[in-house]
Amino acid sequence: MRSGAAVASLLDEALAGLWRARRMTAVSVLQIGFSLFLVGLFLLAAENLGGVVDALREETAVTVFLRPGADEAAQADLERRALDSKLVAAVRRVSPEEARRRFARSFASLAGATGTLSSNPFPSSVELDLLPGAASSAALRPFLANLAAFPAVEEVQFDVDWVRRLRGVVRLVAATGAATGFCLALGAAFTIANVVRLTILLHRDEIDILRLVGAPEILIRGPFLLGGVLQGLLGGLLALGLLGLAFRGVLMFITATENVLLGVFVVRFLSPATCGLLVLGGVLAGLVGGTIASRRHHV
Amino acid sequence: MIEFYGVSKEYHGRRVLKNLSFQVAQGEFVFLTGPSGAGKTTVLKLLYRAETPGAGQILVNGRNVVSMPPSRIPELRRTMGIVFQDYKLLPTRTVFENVSFVLKFLGVPLAERRRRAYQVLRLVELHHRVNAFPEELSGGEQQRVALARALVNEPELLVADEPTGNLDHRLAQEMMRLFSQINVRGTTVLVATHDVALIRETGRRCLTLDRGGVLEGLVEAALPPQAAWRREGSSAHPVVPEERP
Known part of the structure; x- marks a missing residue:
């Protein structure tokens, strides 16, 4: 056969x-x-x-909003600690003026409204770009809690829960x-x-x-x-x-x-x-x- | 080639074969005859293990058919060619396909299938009808296709169950001539038939089944005078209706 x-x-x-x-x-x-x-x-x-x-998850940056009057030394300390954490690839300062410009770009119809205000309502902030895989790291949550405990920090925004x-x-x-x-x-x-x-x-x-x-x-x-x-x-x-x-x-x-x-x-x-x-x-x-x-x- | 030793078979309490013993040598042409219900078909079915006996041993070419494991049965059957009374042709397949589909399943290439099918169809003189369907053929032609299918795998043993049962006398003689030709080539032939005249004309060895046992000898010598189904000068017994013209 x-x-x-x-x-x-x-x-x-x-x-x-x-x-x-x-x-x-x-x-x-x-x-x-x-x-x-x-x-x-x-x-x-x-x-x-x-x-x-x-x-x-990979693209989202952590935004650290600073209290009004946060001085340069406090900001530099925060940035140093962030970079030492081995979770952050880069830090970027966002001034109130830069924040206002971004808002105007994203919401063009409301851009005029911010111009009429007597003072800039946007706070200073520091954006932290996370390293690849950092968002899934167990160390991220304690790190964010530490940042939030800084006296110069108003709020830390990284909505990892919805992800x-x-x-x-x-x-x-x-x-x-x-x-x-x-x-x-x-x-x-x-x-x-x-x-x-x-x-x-x-x-x-x-x-x-x-x-x-x-x-x-x-x-x-x-x-x-x-x-x-x-x-x-x-x-x-x-x-x-x-x-x-x-x-x-x-x-x-x-x-x-x-x-x-x-x-x-x-x-x-x-x-x-x-x-x-x-x-x-x-x-x-x-x-x-x-x-x-x-x-x-x-x- | 075929050896039966003390074989018995019952169907629903009715004993069909009782302590049946006989032998058929390799290359022999033997008829198996007897009245309807004598057990001719049962003997053939026992040979190719479509049935198993209640008692006794059956050897085919030295192999014990009774104790053979089921996995070896296909191998046993491939050494035989079987011709059925009702032909068992596939109506949706041509003559060539009917004859060669077994070879196809055995993995024989198309060219070889064509060659072998043509050879056996030429033997039965149907090589000119290769593309016909069974319904386009006469009864005799269909029976010859069935014979060609049985021969195409070059069997050592050819078993035929009432191969002339539906044929007129001339066609029945023609079939017997073919069986003789096949036998001359070395194939052992065992034909079950009730056609006494045909057995007489062929003049071959005959085994007559009677009351579960077997009587040996040529048909004239073997048939008991009191056999109710035997009729001198007639080609068949009255139990099976005569269909000849």
Whole structure:
């Protein structure tokens, strides 16, 4: 027996079997494709939210607002301690005038209002750029508490908690996606099992004859198992295609509406590894369905 | 080639075979006959392990079929060619596909499949109908396709269950001529049939199943005079309806 030719025959028979039961095959592929598409949407959302969280966390600077009248020595001491902490990459002084200019740039419609005030209401501040990974460091919170205890410091602003909460939401989205995906994949595997079983019924005579003429079990069951795997593979590829279309659609929507908020959240498609896992999920569902259907007492 | 030792078989308490013993040598052409329900098909099924006996031992080419583990059964069957009375052809496949699909599953490349299928179809004189579907063929042609399928894997033993049951006398003779040709090539042939006239014409060794046992000899000598199903001058017994014109 030549194994290469045998595998080619298995594949040929598997494809022929799927084609003969093409309506059921289409239903099965659509179901697994839709299931994996939903899983992919969750993964897409989780991946992008995760990216946003990472970006925000890394980009956010700590702002230390100083009390009015804080002298030069106090500011220099604060900056030295910040740089010695091994959490801060750079320090930057922001004068009240600079703060007013920034406000005027960000809120142009209110710029006139600040000009009418008799004095500048913005305090002096020092911005601390964190080193990469510092935001996740356990040392950050005590460091910020130390800064806040400085007599010259009015307030320390670094809202690390909302970043952590957002991280929790991302984890929840990913976990929900995984759980939903598992349930949907089970359903898809069940559908595939039924399609394969139907194919087996259609080929009952062939199976009997094959068995009577001494075809090995693996060659009798192989096409049905392979049929399940092929359905899963097609479903996985369909899901990827749908996700790609949906992603492109969202990008086009963002471009058309110039929606800055959505622009922040939809930044990238699934990584090649995640795409591979999605297709592999389909293949596994197909393998499970095919295995269930082609057990000895069915075939 | 085939050895039965004290084989018994029951179906739902009804004993079909009782302490059956016989041998068929390699290269022999043997008929297995007897009335309906005598156990002809059961003997064949026991040979290719579609059934297991209640008692006794069966050897095929030196291998004990009864104690053979299930995983070895495909290997046993690949040494045999089986022709069924109802042909068991696949209606959605062409003559070529019906004959060669077993080879395909065994991993034989297409060119080799074509060569071997053509060879056996030429032997049964159906090489000009390779692309026909079974429903386009006559009963005799379908039976010959079934025979070609049984031969395509070059079996050591050819087993046929009532291969002429649905054929007229001329076609039945034609089938027997083919079996003889195959036998001449060295294949052991065991044909189960109730067609006494055909056995007589062929003049081969005959095993007659009667009341669960076997009577040995050519059909004329072996058939007991009181056998209810035997009719002198008739080609078949009255239990099975005569279908010849």
